Amino acid sequence: MTEILPNFIKNRALLTPDREAIVFNKESLTFKELYEKAYYRAGLLTAFGVKDTDYVGFLIKSDLETVLHLFAMQIIGAKAVLLNNRLTANEMTFQLTDANATFLITEDHFQETARQLAEELKISVYYKEGIEDRSYIEPIEKEQFSLADTCTIMYTSGTTGLPKGVIQSYGNHWWSAIGNTLNAGLYEKETWLCAVPLFHISGFSILMRSVIYGMKIVLHDGFNEHKVLQDIREERVTIVSVVTTMLERIEQATNEKFPAYFRYMLLGGGPATVELITRCINKGIRVYYSYGMTETSSQIVTLSPEDSIRKIGSAGKALFPAQLKIVNDLGEVLGPNEVGEIKVCGPNVSQGYLNKENHLKDGWFFTGDIGYIDSEGFLYVLDRRSDLIISGGENVYPAEVEAVLSEMEGIKEAAVIGIPDNQWGQVPVAFVVVDGSVLSEKSIMKNCEKSLAKYKIPKRVFFVSELPRNASGKIVRRNLREWVEEQKDF
Amino acid sequence: MTEILPNFIKNRALLTPDREAIVFNKESLTFKELYEKAYYRAGLLTAFGVKDTDYVGFLIKSDLETVLHLFAMQIIGAKAVLLNNRLTANEMTFQLTDANATFLITEDHFQETARQLAEELKISVYYKEGIEDRSYIEPIEKEQFSLADTCTIMYTSGTTGLPKGVIQSYGNHWWSAIGNTLNAGLYEKETWLCAVPLFHISGFSILMRSVIYGMKIVLHDGFNEHKVLQDIREERVTIVSVVTTMLERIEQATNEKFPAYFRYMLLGGGPATVELITRCINKGIRVYYSYGMTETSSQIVTLSPEDSIRKIGSAGKALFPAQLKIVNDLGEVLGPNEVGEIKVCGPNVSQGYLNKENHLKDGWFFTGDIGYIDSEGFLYVLDRRSDLIISGGENVYPAEVEAVLSEMEGIKEAAVIGIPDNQWGQVPVAFVVVDGSVLSEKSIMKNCEKSLAKYKIPKRVFFVSELPRNASGKIVRRNLREWVEEQKDF
Numbered sequence: 001m002t003e004i005l006p007n008f009i010k011n012r013a014l015l016t017p018d019r020e021a022i023v024f025n026k027e028s029l030t031f032k033e034l035y036e037k038a039y040y041r042a043g044l045l046t047a048f049g050v051k052d053t054d055y056v057g058f059l060i061k062s063d064l065e066t067v068l069h070l071f072a073m074q075i076i077g078a079k080a081v082l083l084n085n086r087l088t089a090n091e092m093t094f095q096l097t098d099a100n101a102t103f104l105i106t107e108d109h110f111q112e113t114a115r116q117l118a119e120e121l122k123i124s125v126y127y128k129e130g131i132e133d134r135s136y137i138e139p140i141e142k143e144q145f146s147l148a149d150t151c152t153i154m155y156t157s158g159t160t161g162l163p164k165g166v167i168q169s170y171g172n173h174w175w176s177a178i179g180n181t182l183n184a185g186l187y188e189k190e191t192w193l194c195a196v197p198l199f200h201i202s203g204f205s206i207l208m209r210s211v212i213y214g215m216k217i218v219l220h221d222g223f224n225e226h227k228v229l230q231d232i233r234e235e236r237v238t239i240v241s242v243v244t245t246m247l248e249r250i251e252q253a254t255n256e257k258f259p260a261y262f263r264y265m266l267l268g269g270g271p272a273t274v275e276l277i278t279r280c281i282n283k284g285i286r287v288y289y290s291y292g293m294t295e296t297s298s299q300i301v302t303l304s305p306e307d308s309i310r311k312i313g314s315a316g317k318a319l320f321p322a323q324l325k326i327v328n329d330l331g332e333v334l335g336p337n338e339v340g341e342i343k344v345c346g347p348n349v350s351q352g353y354l355n356k357e358n359h360l361k362d363g364w365f366f367t368g369d370i371g372y373i374d375s376e377g378f379l380y381v382l383d384r385r386s387d388l389i390i391s392g393g394e395n396v397y398p399a400e401v402e403a404v405l406s407e408m409e410g411i412k413e414a415a416v417i418g419i420p421d422n423q424w425g426q427v428p429v430a431f432v433v434v435d436g437s438v439l440s441e442k443s444i445m446k447n448c449e450k451s452l453a454k455y456k457i458p459k460r461v462f463f464v465s466e467l468p469r470n471a472s473g474k475i476v477r478r479n480l481r482e483w484v485e486e487q488k489d490f
Numbered sequence: 491m492t493e494i495l496p497n498f499i500k501n502r503a504l505l506t507p508d509r510e511a512i513v514f515n516k517e518s519l520t521f522k523e524l525y526e527k528a529y530y531r532a533g534l535l536t537a538f539g540v541k542d543t544d545y546v547g548f549l550i551k552s553d554l555e556t557v558l559h560l561f562a563m564q565i566i567g568a569k570a571v572l573l574n575n576r577l578t579a580n581e582m583t584f585q586l587t588d589a590n591a592t593f594l595i596t597e598d599h600f601q602e603t604a605r606q607l608a609e610e611l612k613i614s615v616y617y618k619e620g621i622e623d624r625s626y627i628e629p630i631e632k633e634q635f636s637l638a639d640t641c642t643i644m645y646t647s648g649t650t651g652l653p654k655g656v657i658q659s660y661g662n663h664w665w666s667a668i669g670n671t672l673n674a675g676l677y678e679k680e681t682w683l684c685a686v687p688l689f690h691i692s693g694f695s696i697l698m699r700s701v702i703y704g705m706k707i708v709l710h711d712g713f714n715e716h717k718v719l720q721d722i723r724e725e726r727v728t729i730v731s732v733v734t735t736m737l738e739r740i741e742q743a744t745n746e747k748f749p750a751y752f753r754y755m756l757l758g759g760g761p762a763t764v765e766l767i768t769r770c771i772n773k774g775i776r777v778y779y780s781y782g783m784t785e786t787s788s789q790i791v792t793l794s795p796e797d798s799i800r801k802i803g804s805a806g807k808a809l810f811p812a813q814l815k816i817v818n819d820l821g822e823v824l825g826p827n828e829v830g831e832i833k834v835c836g837p838n839v840s841q842g843y844l845n846k847e848n849h850l851k852d853g854w855f856f857t858g859d860i861g862y863i864d865s866e867g868f869l870y871v872l873d874r875r876s877d878l879i880i881s882g883g884e885n886v887y888p889a890e891v892e893a894v895l896s897e898m899e900g901i902k903e904a905a906v907i908g909i910p911d912n913q914w915g916q917v918p919v920a921f922v923v924v925d926g927s928v929l930s931e932k933s934i935m936k937n938c939e940k941s942l943a944k945y946k947i948p949k950r951v952f953f954v955s956e957l958p959r960n961a962s963g964k965i966v967r968r969n970l971r972e973w974v975e976e977q978k979d980f
Contacts, residue, residue: 004837006810015794181676185678186671186676304505320502347493
């Protein structure tokens with residue numbers, strides 16, 4: 001029997017009304033205020049026509065008004081389709097169409113894109129600004145959730161290149177939050193700083209933890225290491241979610257020891273070097289390295305407090321409610337230190353993609369990532385989805401970029417790999433085989449802008465006569481990587 | 491879909507093998523050791539014939555060997571029927587028969603009772619002592635649980651007087667543990683002192699929290715306030731579960747301020763006076779007053795940290811996953827400050843009693859307790875199950891005692907109420923109407939010993955010509971209470 005739980009935000013406001021819930025640009029709300037303001041916005045959305053069965057696109061930045069509208073969705077039980085705001089209009093069109101979204105909630109900043117989407121999709125656009133002029137109808141509040149109810153949709157591309165809408169239920173978010181607590185504890189006056197995007201699971205999961213734990217969030221509208229360091233002291237922050245590039249910049253920006261109440265950096269979104277983690281430890285910054293993805297509703301494997309130094313470089317062990325195994329190509333479970341594909345299961349794992357057949361095998365999700373588990377049970381991730389590129393915390397799927405390149409006039413075929421980059425961790429570069437036309441690196445990059453978010457556009461394009469392929473015709477990306485490494489002047 | 495979780499004790503040993511799990515009489519085990527020793531006992535039980543489908547009676551005291559055998563049960567997935575060791579053999583016979591128990595796990599101390607039970611019930615008796623001489627068969631380990639699987643059976647009597655076996659699933663225990671954490675937090679090096687019986691939900695729930703949280707338990711084989719105070723310092727205890735009489739004695743036994751790492755006393759099992767809680771606060775002892783019962787797998791309503799002083803006397807609000815309402819006789823939900831019956835629901839609430847029809851109404855459990863919720867949402871419990879007597883943390887159901895008295899030769903009818911007692915909080919006293927025979931108070935008490943645990947035996951028996959009844963023939967216990975209060979020389 002799927003569990004029924006009281007509506008998270010409503011219940012939290014009932015339990016700890018006067019506790020501080022969120023701070024954004026010095027504006028602070030208690031849980032009671034957060035709930036009441038979200039409830040009011042639920043009324044505005046209701047008057048706008050949004051019902052519990054609707055899928056509603058969110059094209060937003062991180063601010064208080066966004067948070068209030070996201071919780072308003074939960075009050076009426078409507079489903080939020082969170083768009084990465086760095087995508088192109090074409091990419092968004094695909095996702096909103098696939099999700100059959102009937103509304104788009106956005107803000108003035110994205111007016112131009114929103115107008116384009118409205119025209120193409122016949123979707124109603126609601127602007128966060130000017131809410132005082134909107135009409136209000138008492139919302140039909142969801143008193144409780146079944147944990148199987150859909151809460152959010154976030155798109156990932158996977159190896160096929162075509163974005164798939166990950167269905168995240170209230171239960172997925174709930175169990176993710178509980179798994180985190182059982183690993184890292186939950187302190188009185190816990191305060192989590194969110195400088196990662198709310199449209200990512202990294203940011204959105206902090207919102208969910210806030211109402212489940214009764215925990216204060218310090219929300220930033222973007223990442224600035226100096227502002228992070230300042231708020232750690234001024235707002236007594238205990239936890240910060242970071243990706244490698246953010247951690248690097250925070251570590252570089254300070255020489256002071258962190259205050260004793262600061263608990264840890266939750267590091268996700270791709271590998272960090274042992275060297276960086278060591279530097280952090282030397283400055284008294286505890287780092288919990290973790291492994292997770294949109295399909296696992298945030299971290300699923302995290303290093304425990306007591307192992308964070310001894311097992312440096314490992315992603316840790318599965319969170320309590322989850323399970324983890326390494327399998328070979330035949331699906332057979334491998335032993336300690338044997339390298340294979342990482343498969344995971346647990347109540348935080350998404351049960352499926354929108355409009356797709358069930359992708360789980362006996363409840364297990366095959367991540368496509370490569371790694372091994374040592375004799376003590378610690379996971380080491382060697383390669384994310386074999387060819388996944390993580391650039392500044394964003395996922396770039398080679399297959400998606402390759403598809404765009406291959407469709408360009410004059411290009412016969414293309415391959416994309418990630419190469420190390422000091423600023424972004426990794427950046428994509430492309431190898432193309434032309435059909436005889438005359439093409440320039442610049443014109444190809446320019447051409448990509450229509451279809452690809454900026455972070456997905458190759459930073460370099462190399463022209464080659466053919467792509468290295470193995471016997472079965474698959475591109476051998478390893479060879480391309482080696483070739484790039486050999487280019488001294490790159 | 492009911493969630494599947496990895497076997498708690500096995501998973502905990504995998505996640506934090508070297509963390510301290512339990513201390514008993516200066517002997518300490520890590521989670522790895524706890525698991526390995528429990529696993530070994532699972533093999534002994536397997537050789538003894540215990541299978542996952544079996545219901546196994548536990549007639550035990552609180553010690554390390556008991557804990558190991560309780561976890562051994564979870565390794566093979568067999569169900570533990572936890573007997574209150576203060577019951578008479580007759581009472582135990584009823585429970586073991588009702589549960590269709592095929593085995594009894596006990597210890598030398600209870601040999602006499604065990605022999606009696608073995609004779610009557612044709613049950614196989616396993617003694618905790620001398621395990622080195624037992625044969626061993628590799629156990630079939632349960633790798634994972636469905637949260638709907640039955641973990642334990644504990645008997646309560648309710649108002650009918652006949653004991654009912656409360657079915658507690660792994661999910662009930664899990665959600666109870668999670669609800670506690672979301673209210674009270676979870677700290678690194680959390681340490682919970684257990685001086686309440688393991689056969690009660692108060693003690694057993696600490697065992698479950700230990701493996702779910704990865705938390706150390708300090709186990710005592712009985713309650714001694716001086717030993718509690720000593721271990722709070724020596725073992726750096728952060729939490730102690732107490733009933734009112736225990737809290738009273740702890741408070742009386744110390745004049746020192748509690749150490750800063752000590753977090754709180756979790757107070758359950760009946761009302762405490764505001765005066766006692768105030769005395770504790772003055773000594774720096776934080777008390778979280780809570781309300782719960784066997785059917786809710788421990789606390790379901792608890793006072794939050796920030797309200798523990800401001801709302802003194804209240805049991806608090808429902809734990810996050812649970813819900814709470816006050817209803818009148820017609821089942822209609824009442825408003826703030828209106829007195830009625832307390833009903834609760836949530837994933838920690840037992841789904842039923844053994845061999846009984848489902849007792850929930852639309853998922854709600856009607857507690858029989860009387861109380862009200864104030865305008866801020868805080869519960870005040872006025873009367874436990876209207877006539878339930880709580881004596882030293884043990885439940886005494888008047889109906890059960892009345893049934894025993896009424897069956898005695900010479901007694902026409904009987905009524906039992908609880909009266910205030912300095913040592914035990916409350917004690918039962920009886921009123922009997924005789925049929926013309928000559929009976930003495932002493933002989934009646936003596937007669938009770940066969941069928942009733944000592945704490946259930948009336949401390950006084952009053953002879954009356956008739957019992958006060960209302961129009962519909964129900965005994966008016968209030969009148970009996972008033973009558974006792976008027977007796978100056980009582």
